[in-house]
Amino acid sequence: MRLRLTPREDGFYDLFADSANNIVTGARLLVELISDGADREAIAEKMRACEHAGDECTHAILHRLNESFITPFDREDIYNLASQLDDVMDYMEEAADLVVLYKIDKLPSDVLRQVEVLERAAELTAEAMPRLKSMRELNEYWIEINRLENEGDRIHRRLLARLFSGEYEPLEVMKLQQVVDRLEDAADAFEHVANTIETIAVKES
Amino acid sequence: MRLRLTPREDGFYDLFADSANNIVTGARLLVELISDGADREAIAEKMRACEHAGDECTHAILHRLNESFITPFDREDIYNLASQLDDVMDYMEEAADLVVLYKIDKLPSDVLRQVEVLERAAELTAEAMPRLKSMRELNEYWIEINRLENEGDRIHRRLLARLFSGEYEPLEVMKLQQVVDRLEDAADAFEHVANTIETIAVKES
Amino acid sequence: MRLRLTPREDGFYDLFADSANNIVTGARLLVELISDGADREAIAEKMRACEHAGDECTHAILHRLNESFITPFDREDIYNLASQLDDVMDYMEEAADLVVLYKIDKLPSDVLRQVEVLERAAELTAEAMPRLKSMRELNEYWIEINRLENEGDRIHRRLLARLFSGEYEPLEVMKLQQVVDRLEDAADAFEHVANTIETIAVKES
Numbered sequence: 001m002r003l004r005l006t007p008r009e010d011g012f013y014d015l016f017a018d019s020a021n022n023i024v025t026g027a028r029l030l031v032e033l034i035s036d037g038a039d040r041e042a043i044a045e046k047m048r049a050c051e052h053a054g055d056e057c058t059h060a061i062l063h064r065l066n067e068s069f070i071t072p073f074d075r076e077d078i079y080n081l082a083s084q085l086d087d088v089m090d091y092m093e094e095a096a097d098l099v100v101l102y103k104i105d106k107l108p109s110d111v112l113r114q115v116e117v118l119e120r121a122a123e124l125t126a127e128a129m130p131r132l133k134s135m136r137e138l139n140e141y142w143i144e145i146n147r148l149e150n151e152g153d154r155i156h157r158r159l160l161a162r163l164f165s166g167e168y169e170p171l172e173v174m175k176l177q178q179v180v181d182r183l184e185d186a187a188d189a190f191e192h193v194a195n196t197i198e199t200i201a202v203k204e205s
Numbered sequence: 206m207r208l209r210l211t212p213r214e215d216g217f218y219d220l221f222a223d224s225a226n227n228i229v230t231g232a233r234l235l236v237e238l239i240s241d242g243a244d245r246e247a248i249a250e251k252m253r254a255c256e257h258a259g260d261e262c263t264h265a266i267l268h269r270l271n272e273s274f275i276t277p278f279d280r281e282d283i284y285n286l287a288s289q290l291d292d293v294m295d296y297m298e299e300a301a302d303l304v305v306l307y308k309i310d311k312l313p314s315d316v317l318r319q320v321e322v323l324e325r326a327a328e329l330t331a332e333a334m335p336r337l338k339s340m341r342e343l344n345e346y347w348i349e350i351n352r353l354e355n356e357g358d359r360i361h362r363r364l365l366a367r368l369f370s371g372e373y374e375p376l377e378v379m380k381l382q383q384v385v386d387r388l389e390d391a392a393d394a395f396e397h398v399a400n401t402i403e404t405i406a407v408k409e410s
Numbered sequence: 411m412r413l414r415l416t417p418r419e420d421g422f423y424d425l426f427a428d429s430a431n432n433i434v435t436g437a438r439l440l441v442e443l444i445s446d447g448a449d450r451e452a453i454a455e456k457m458r459a460c461e462h463a464g465d466e467c468t469h470a471i472l473h474r475l476n477e478s479f480i481t482p483f484d485r486e487d488i489y490n491l492a493s494q495l496d497d498v499m500d501y502m503e504e505a506a507d508l509v510v511l512y513k514i515d516k517l518p519s520d521v522l523r524q525v526e527v528l529e530r531a532a533e534l535t536a537e538a539m540p541r542l543k544s545m546r547e548l549n550e551y552w553i554e555i556n557r558l559e560n561e562g563d564r565i566h567r568r569l570l571a572r573l574f575s576g577e578y579e580p581l582e583v584m585k586l587q588q589v590v591d592r593l594e595d596a597a598d599a600f601e602h603v604a605n606t607i608e609t610i611a612v613k614e615s
Binding site for chain 3: 157158160161164166170173174177195198199202203
């Protein structure tokens, strides 16, 4: 019989995986939301539920952190990772809410490209979470997220240039800018998650 | 005779309490500033003095950190808590300064609700500081600040929707947006303070 | 013969110096960019090369951190310092890119004052890096960066007040605001660098 010395550790990996999978759901809702003919109010409502599910993951991680004597990596890194995953979800939910709240009629087509970057980043993050256990192939994930963040940044800048080109009314520009800025914040937040995972990997190596 | 083994530690608690009480003063100045018939220039001047007093608290904490061998909690948490309290004050002062600088005539009525949330958060933070010593009832404080941050967020989004509704001229919208965004930053900064206190409490538990 | 006990440590100091010197180059490119008659596209292109050089410094620091058993100061502080120097460069490059991308014709004259603050902060930061070794005169640097950040903040607020004064069209205001906000972000990022250096100095003292 082999004693499990760290009975509680697995829980953290599962909770981080839950949090990341929940973000995948959120990113897919964003893609739906900006599709033609979408029932935006209904999707924003689902997004809100998704954000609440994310909050529960975050609280479960922090609660476990509170009661665990042994943790699989530094307490501070667990705290940062949980908070940064939470940030991703918050920004995505805010973007969806603003589209509905501002009664935005038509979004520029490149917003779809922005959201596709988020969907890909979400999938990569969800795939990386189970690898925290073995600490394998995390470098590839980190490099790819950084590449996606650069791509998202380029799309975002081009989108702003188009918004300011004179094609839209000033008030419409301001509304759209809020939405594309929140989506860009979500892309940045994915990079913060990847940087924390890089920090954890550096310490373990 | 009982030896005091940690003669220097009390100083930190007092300085954090001073910093938080100073923020309460600042939040009350904000409420005054947006009241009808207020002498805005005079209040913004008081706000500037209040921000300077806050800077002195921050420097006193960092100076004491510099010369203390023993600290009541992790040096890094003391540093973060001092910086984050400083951030709250900075955002509140900036909001007040912008109201005067942009010569904003009339603020939407919901700005009062935003500022009332800040006042309540300031009071709760000031009440929590002395409890850092006993580490008691900090969870209630943390939950309530998170609730207030959510409420502030809701008010902020509704305010933006109103600003973008067509009721205001574009340039007026831009000025007002800066003010309500800085107030929202202050609400977020209160949450960062609460999260650091939660981190300290988790480590001590 | 004297044994070098810490053969790898020097590398970090050199890399931080490289990163800071690269930022000085970037700040000077910004001054050029906003001068009358500048070939903006060519300068923005040089800025992009400068940002890539900065990325390579950052990666070299993180790579060395990864493979070093002994580090001259806390791993986390090395990580923060590298990231924050990277942030400065990113904001400066973004500001330059936006000037070209938005086809901004004429920048308000006070933008030069904003950029001069960045140039001075860059020079001070580059001069401070070699002093990390001796930990001498870092306090003067920290105080001066904080003073510059306050000055930059004042210039930024006055610039915004002018942008909102009615002299410019709303869409022009929005473009200019993005540029001056990114320059202000760079000034803030210099302060974050200085705060991390202060943290390192506090731990060493």
